[in-house]
Amino acid sequence: MIMIVEDEFLVALDLEGIVLNCGMNLYGSYDTVKDAIEAATSRLPSCAILDVRLADGDVFPLADHLKIKKIPIIFHSAHANTAELLRLYPDAKICQKPTSHTELSSALLEATQPSTC
Numbered sequence: 001m002i003m004i005v006e007d008e009f010l011v012a013l014d015l016e017g018i019v020l021n022c023g024m025n026l027y028g029s030y031d032t033v034k035d036a037i038e039a040a041t042s043r044l045p046s047c048a049i050l051d052v053r054l055a056d057g058d059v060f061p062l063a064d065h066l067k068i069k070k071i072p073i074i075f076h077s078a079h080a081n082t083a084e085l086l087r088l089y090p091d092a093k094i095c096q097k098p099t100s101h102t103e104l105s106s107a108l109l110e111a112t113q114p115s116t117c
Contacts, residue, residue, distance in 0.1 A: 003040065005051060006030075006050075007032070007051060007054045018101055018105055018108065019049075032054055033059055037065065040062060040066065047073075048063075049076050052077035052085075053079045073089055074107050076099065076104065093107040093110065093111050095107055
C-alpha cells in the first residue's frame with residue numbers, strides 16, 4: 001500500500017497512475033501533513049512518496065514517523081535539498097521534480113523490494 005503526500009492535485013493524480021501502473025495498491029493520497037500523519041498513525045503504508053513542502057508545512061514530522069517505523073520513503077519535490085535529505089534519511093530515495101515516470105517507477109519498485117521493507 002503506497003501513500004502519496006502531495007498538495008498539487010494534478011501531480012498527485014499522476015503519482016497515483018504511476019503507483020497503479022506498477023501493479024501496487026494505493027494507500028491514499030493526502031494533501032496536508034496533518035491528514036497524512038493521522039492516516040499513518042492509524043495504519044502504516046508499505047512505502048510513501050512525499051512532497052517536501054505542503055500547504056500546512058514541511059513533511060518532516062511524517063517522514064520522521066515513517067523512518068522510525070522503517071517505512072521506505074521516496075521524496076518527490078522541487079524543493080528538496082538532496083544532501084540534507086540524505087543526511088536525515090539515509091535510506092530514502094530522492095526524485096527531484098520534474099522527474100520521469102520511468103525514474104519514479106524504478107525508485108518505487110526498488111523501495112518496495114522485500115529486502116528493504
